[in-house]
């Protein structure tokens with residue numbers, strides 16, 4: 204189901220290709236992300252979520268036009284037909300000046316004395332994830348028979364969202380921490396702790412993904428499924444609470460807001476016509492964010 208892939212091996216592209224076709228999930232070893240970068244991020248994540256709710260509520264992502272900041276428990280329903288998610292989270296993106304594209308702009312940060320080192324630890328981890336994402340995209344382009352740098356111009360100002368999450372021990376075991384969903388973008392790089400909870404929907408049933416705190420769980424999102432004409436699978440997954448505190452950190456590798464997602468040349472042809480009409484990456488993303496979040500400042504943000 205989620206195959207182990209050693210990213211440092213010469214045949215990594217072939218193994219990734221296989222995993223993307225079968226389940227859309229792989230567990231990455233040989234990723235080269237320094238342990239200190241991961242440890243500092245984990246520490247900052249734990250300290251931040253321990254803050255009193257009144258403080259966290261002053262940093263709401265729903266009030267930010269670029270969707271940066273805190274999202275409390277029950278604010279998002281990743282499965283809009285089900286119960287809201289019990290997880291709390293924090294959205295962090297590229298630290299850039301407000302510009303013409305939605306979802307791009309300055310981050311929302313807690314005051315330094317509330318969460319000392321949070322900002323620097325998160326931005327260092329963000330940079331490491333951008334680099335890992337580039338590496339995975341190069342391997343995937345190679346595996347697809349494209350030039351290794353095929354995706355580079357499509358990700359040079361990409362929406363690159365870091366989202367530390369916390370599932371609370373106060374929630375009942377079996378409650379929906381994160382509702383059944385497929386990821387909206389291209390690739391997700393997920394770090395978990397030692398707590399189980401993540402499940403994939405494969406072969407008509409929910410299958411546990413055993414935690415591997417030293418690895419990254421990589422999965423394919425909707426945009427890459429469309430880009431590959433359905434060759435890569437954007438697989439349904441969810442998180443169930445288990446009565447323990449669980450910390451995970453998602454990094455969403457999404458394309459440039461203004462990139463057009465249409466079938467890559469090696470995945471369609473006369474015998475295999477494009478199954479999906481072209482979409483603009485940012486509009487797709489905004490649609491999925493609006494569909495899963497409660498009332499949001501995004502609702503009034505212009506779509507480019």
Ligand SMILES: O=C(O)CCC(=O)C(=O)O
Pocket residue numbers: 366368381386393395401440441442451452453
């Ligand atoms: O917390 C996890 O293990 C998964 C979270 C997830 O699927 C997501 O944020 O898209």
Ligand SMILES: [Fe+2]
Pocket residue numbers: 384385386391440
């Ligand atoms: Fe997800």
